Amino acid sequence: GESVGLHLPTLSVQExxxxxxxxxxxxxxxxxxxxxKQESGKGPQFIIDIRxxxxxxxxxxxxxxxxxxxxxxSLQIAATQPGDSAVYFCADxxxxxxxxxxxxxxxxxxxxx
Amino acid sequence: GAGVSQSPSNKVTEKGKDVxxxxxxxxxxxxxxxxxxxxxxxxxxxxxxxxxxxPDKSGLPSDRFSAERTGGSVSTLTIQxxxxxxxxxxxxxxxxxxSTDTQYFGPxxxxxxx
Numbered sequence: 001g002e003s004v005g006l007h008l009p010t011l012s013v014q015e016x017x018x019x020x021x022x023x024x025x026x027x028x029x030x031x032x033x034x035x036x037k038q039e040s041g042k043g044p045q046f047i048i049d050i051r052x053x054x055x056x057x058x059x060x061x062x063x064x065x066x067x068x069x070x071x072x073x074s075l076q077i078a079a080t081q082p083g084d085s086a087v088y089f090c091a092d093x094x095x096x097x098x099x100x101x102x103x104x105x106x107x108x109x110x111x112x113x
Numbered sequence: 114g115a116g117v118s119q120s121p122s123n124k125v126t127e128k129g130k131d132v133x134x135x136x137x138x139x140x141x142x143x144x145x146x147x148x149x150x151x152x153x154x155x156x157x158x159x160x161x162x163x164x165x166x167x168p169d170k171s172g173l174p175s176d177r178f179s180a181e182r183t184g185g186s187v188s189t190l191t192i193q194x195x196x197x198x199x200x201x202x203x204x205x206x207x208x209x210x211x212s213t214d215t216q217y218f219g220p221x222x223x224x225x226x227x
Contacts, residue, residue, distance in 0.1 A: 034215070043117070043204050043218035044156070089155055100146065100169060101216060103155035 012110045019077040021107045023090035028071060032093040034101065035064060035075045039086045047075070047088075077109075085111045115139075117219035119205050125225045126195055134190040134222045138207030145188050146206045146216060147172075147180060156204060162188060195226045 013019045025033070031052040036044035050057045050064045050073075057064050063076040073090050087108050091101040118137045126132050138145050147159040158172040162182045173179070177195075182188040192199055202221040208214035 036218075041220075043206075043220045046215050046217065049215065091156075100158040100161055100172065101148075101156070102158070103148075105155045 009105070010108045010110065012112055013080050015080060015082060015111055015113050017080055019075075019080045019084070019109060021075045021077075021088050021090075021109065023073040023075075023104055025071050025073065025090075025092050027092065027094060028068070030092045030094055033064070033066060033073050034091045034093070035062075035073075036089045036091060036103075037084075037086045038089065038106070044089060080109075080111050082111045082113065085109055117205055117207055117217055119203075119219040119222050121222060122220065123223045123225075125227065127227050128197060129194055131191065131193045132195055132224065134192075134203050134224070136188045136190070136205030136207075136219060138186060138188070138205070139217060140186075142207035142209055142217075143185060144208040144210055144214065144216075145182060146208075147188070147190050148204045148206065149174075150202045150204055150221070152201075159190070159203075192224075195224075197226050200224055200226045 034049040035047040037047050038044045048059045048062050048064050050066050055066050061078045065074045077084055087106040089103050089106045091103045093101055117139055120135045124132055143164055145162040148156040149159055150156045160167055160173055160180050161169040164185045165182050177193045180190045202223050204218055204221045206216040206218045208216045
């Protein structure tokens with residue numbers, strides 16, 4: 001069945017360094033991927049998305065890379081700040097857009113001062 | 114409204130009682146979703162609404178769970194005869210239409226079943 005998973009449960013980085021959070025997905029037909037940030041006690045907040053016809057997309061301080069060959073997704077955060085500390089989830093909407101998101105278990109990003 | 118709102122923010126109930134969780138989506142969003150998040154876990158899809166109809170209920174874990182949406186806006190998730198394993202954060206999201214429109218989440222309702 002379809003699954004989305006993350007390689008590392010916790011990532012610690014120094015303030016100012018770049019962070020890379022990885023995600024693997026299993027459904028090769030998936031065509032839409034999203035990264036969410038969730039702070040403690042809050043709902044997930046949309047960060048950036050990418051469609052399967054792209055391999056890279058940039059936002060403000062964030063870049064998402066998609067490697068369809070190995071079914072791998074990554075989120076890069078430049079110049080990581082304390083406010084970036086949160087749990088990051090990748091999600092997959094399956095094929096044809098889909099009506100539901102399948103989430104990975106999340107990676108806890110800890111920014112050390 | 115400016116964002117998705119949910120109420121109550123916290124709910125503590127006794128095993129066997131029924132609970133109702135409410136979601137107010139972003140104005141104009143026709144698609145609405147319910148997810149469940151257990152402690153330290155990712156989000157688990159429960160149900161999807163397009164307007165007032167629910168074309169995808171595949172994630173509801175048992176017949177104790179039901180949801181409705183009225184007027185294409187507010188949605189209520191009802192859990193009957195609550196069990197301790199129902200304890201989780203219940204999150205609602207809405208999107209403009211469906212498919213690949215971005216889903217915006219509310220703050221969630223933390224349900225604790227004693």
